[in-house]
Amino acid sequence: MKNRLKVLRAERDWSQQDLADRLEVSRQSVNAIETGRYDPSLPLAFKIADVFETQIEDIFLRD
Amino acid sequence: MTTQTQRKGRPGLWVGLFFACAGVIIALRLSGAIKEPVGFILLALSMGLMIPFNKAMKNSSCTYSAAMDIYNRRMMVCSIGYVLGLGIAIVLWRNYELADWTVFALTLLPILPTFGMIWAMARYLKEESDEYLRHKSMMASLAALAFVLALGIFWGFLEMFGLVPHIWAWWVLPAWAIGLAGAQLWQKVRGA
Numbered sequence: 001m002k003n004r005l006k007v008l009r010a011e012r013d014w015s016q017q018d019l020a021d022r023l024e025v026s027r028q029s030v031n032a033i034e035t036g037r038y039d040p041s042l043p044l045a046f047k048i049a050d051v052f053e054t055q056i057e058d059i060f061l062r063d
Numbered sequence: 064m065t066t067q068t069q070r071k072g073r074p075g076l077w078v079g080l081f082f083a084c085a086g087v088i089i090a091l092r093l094s095g096a097i098k099e100p101v102g103f104i105l106l107a108l109s110m111g112l113m114i115p116f117n118k119a120m121k122n123s124s125c126t127y128s129a130a131m132d133i134y135n136r137r138m139m140v141c142s143i144g145y146v147l148g149l150g151i152a153i154v155l156w157r158n159y160e161l162a163d164w165t166v167f168a169l170t171l172l173p174i175l176p177t178f179g180m181i182w183a184m185a186r187y188l189k190e191e192s193d194e195y196l197r198h199k200s201m202m203a204s205l206a207a208l209a210f211v212l213a214l215g216i217f218w219g220f221l222e223m224f225g226l227v228p229h230i231w232a233w234w235v236l237p238a239w240a241i242g243l244a245g246a247q248l249w250q251k252v253r254g255a
Contacts, residue, residue, distance in 0.1 A: 016193065024192070025193045025194070025195065026126040026128065026193050026195065026196060027126065027192055027221035028195065029194070029196065030089070032195050033195070037254075038195050040194070040195075041194055042196060042229040
């Protein structure tokens, strides 16, 4: 699944570690999601949407 | 459980030191320089190197969650218990004429710590709050299980037709651990 995590992070000038701290996950997890190697669960996807104050569908896109 | 990522520590040093110690102890034992109980005691003591290893992991650049920390502590306790239990059981079994029920009780000495290791693995999967790390562990565990099944079936048929010697069934645990380490290494190489 494609996603806009890198763009959203860049807009806020957050590093992967900054986002990881906000999500309470490892930087490795953020990297895996961002590069499309891992699709997050629905609860984590909602948490990501909450952190960016947007909707899930604005972050994750269909292939 | 929160995830910690910091920038110091050299866990590889302690792992290397542990294997070096284990190698020296095994060499001393095989050469007859030390007796069986001493070998087991030294091996159990060398497992104390997991304490600085755990600290180094916390301070390393590797991802190391609180659940991993607890898992490693539990595995350390179980490993020391296993080596000591196995040593005591072997020494008593070889040197004394024991009743069957006593032998059964002795076999529990190495068995129970290995059950503890399995319990520690199950608890880790339950306690790891980082779903990606949990996912990676589960995939590595499945790969290790596939390795054990493949090895068991392969060896079992070779043994049935008399091509290879018999091996004890408890080898499934070390074989599983080798499979797990191999799978984790593969994940690291692939950047997962």
